[in-house]
Amino acid sequence: MKALVLAGGSGTRLRPITHTRAKQLVPVANKPVLFYGLESIRNAGITEVGLVVGDTAPAIEEAVGDGSAFGLQVTYLRQEAPLGLAHAVRIARGYLGDEPFVMYLGDNFLVGGITELVRSFDPAVHDALVLLTPVPDPEMFGVAEVRAGRVVRLVEKPAEPPSDLALVGVYLFSSAVHEAAAEIKPSWRGELEITDAIQWLIDRGRPVASTTVEGYWKDTGDVESILEVNGRLLDRRGDETAVHGDVDAVSELTGGVRVAAGARIRRSRIAGPVDIAAGTLIEDCSIGPWTSIGEGCRLRGSGLRRSIVLAHASIAGAHGIESSLIGHCAEIASDGDRGAPRRTLVLGDHSKVRI
Template sequence: MKALILSGGKGTRLRPLTYTGAKQLVPVANKPILWYGIEGIVAAGIIDIGIIISPETGKEVQELTGNGEKFGANITYILQEEPAGLAHAVKIAQPFLEDSPFIMYLGDNIIESQLGQFLDTFKQKQLDALILLRKVPNPTAFGVAKVDEKGKVLGLVEKPKVPPSDLALVGVYFFSNQIHNAISNIKPSARGELEITDAIQYLIDQQISDENREISVEARTLEGWWLDTGKKDDLLSANQIILDTRITNSVNGEIDSQSQIIGRVKIGENTKLINSSVRGPVIIGDNCHLENCFIGPYSSIADDVTLIDVDIEHSVILQGAKIIEIHQRIVDSLLGRRAQLINAPQRPKALRFMIGDDSQIELT
């Protein structure tokens, strides 16, 4: 059994952060999103992992993630020159996958459920495809499955106007080597991509039209949370859930007598807190300097961050950022690597900006 993780794409919904980095490397609770998928796959007993990378961000993914040794895995990187669809990613990965069954995992997704239980079902029932589904309130925004009472998949519809169910496709799939034949028999969609939903639908059609082929496609529904971190608000929600469920107390920094820590807080090495209060759940990385600050719940502060005279909560601050003397509370925010947010002198009373393409600024 092998695994294929997709870490390509352009991450347009998280711009401007993703102009300079892969969306799968944006941290949630100070850990790259991609790593949660790797850890979940290894926990299920799969150690041979292929990662699809793009020309724009592939080098960064390789440098940060490495050869897999720190995860107990063997990682092979596979370059996808253009984002030509999920099925195209499987197609170019075939030399790595060979005839092995595999799990395909979208690298910007995080799920609560253990993959092992679904892997056991896939193996025991000798399925050709097992897709994971999640009930959603807005199925028109997703690929949606129609499933019978036994879990057999009857059909897939991409972003339907009239959904056949409220079961959206989660970005985790289990496939036998039959998927390669299916991909070879589909054509690019209207947007010019080879769609994995079309390949799965091909398997479903074969299952229906020729029962002697013994093609079997089933689905299982996730009961826990599923996080698609493609947009800012989704990423903040993911950060909140991870901090709520996976962070334990660990204080390794230097805390002065005027500072206060309340609740579950993790603070890294060589970090200094001076006259500051931290109310968890919060994670603060290594080599940070916090002075005269209040850090409220659901905040993730990466390594090498400087915060002076700042109140902040429910926010993600990336590596090397600086926030100095901001006299309003910062909430629901995402600050990129090495970004600076500094209060200018009060006179003259005017607003000055240098804002990159596709940025979003809210003044309240």
């Protein structure tokens, strides 16, 4: 079995961060979202991965390389425009051949991995296996209608959803899906929808199975989702504090704080779960909980919680920062007013802000 990982798309819901970086490379718990998916694929015993890329191809290729760091063999497949998931299947036809494959959306996060799903899928029995989960806003997703345990209809982002069962961004297919992808037409969105391809199989009596995801799943396509996943991952690490950096005697660390080698903490209170990467300096700050700070950052006289700070950012004298996403090399300066109201910031790379 091979894997097809989708890492194209423009990431409009994550702007301004995605003006300068691929959405799949935004870090949660100080690791790009895409890497979690690649690790899940490797852990499932799959080694050959076709990685579909678009305009952000250079950044993706630099981050992933040939895949050897993940124990994978990665082949890059260029998609000229984000024309839909079934279009990605079309352009991957030559790479995939007649092998069954798992298709994994690179900006999705699935707790528990896909090992059991891969083991359970038999392409001699089913032509597709879709993952479903109940959501409060099904109109934002592909939605399945299930009767007597059987998928009978799939609709992409319907105005009137037939159920609350959303399609999770992981699919397993036999080679039959290639015929389906070749036959369908663009939807009203101008895209070749994978839901239409699966519906094509259903309409022709081809066996399509479904399973409900019991664990945590999230499409990390917007800021709130990114922050939620970041918090979930930090929570899963537990309350154990691991300090490999330099923390002075007057600083206080509680509740699951990770300080990487080369990081320095001075006169600060860190309330976990918090992850602080190498080379970062934190002085006279109150940090956390649910906060990740990338490598080489400088934080002085500031306070923030439930936030992600990307590498080499600088925050000085800014209190009350909450539920924020701070870009690479961004600079925030303030007069240090501790009575400041809560601030939620979404700053692109290299932004400069005074508050």
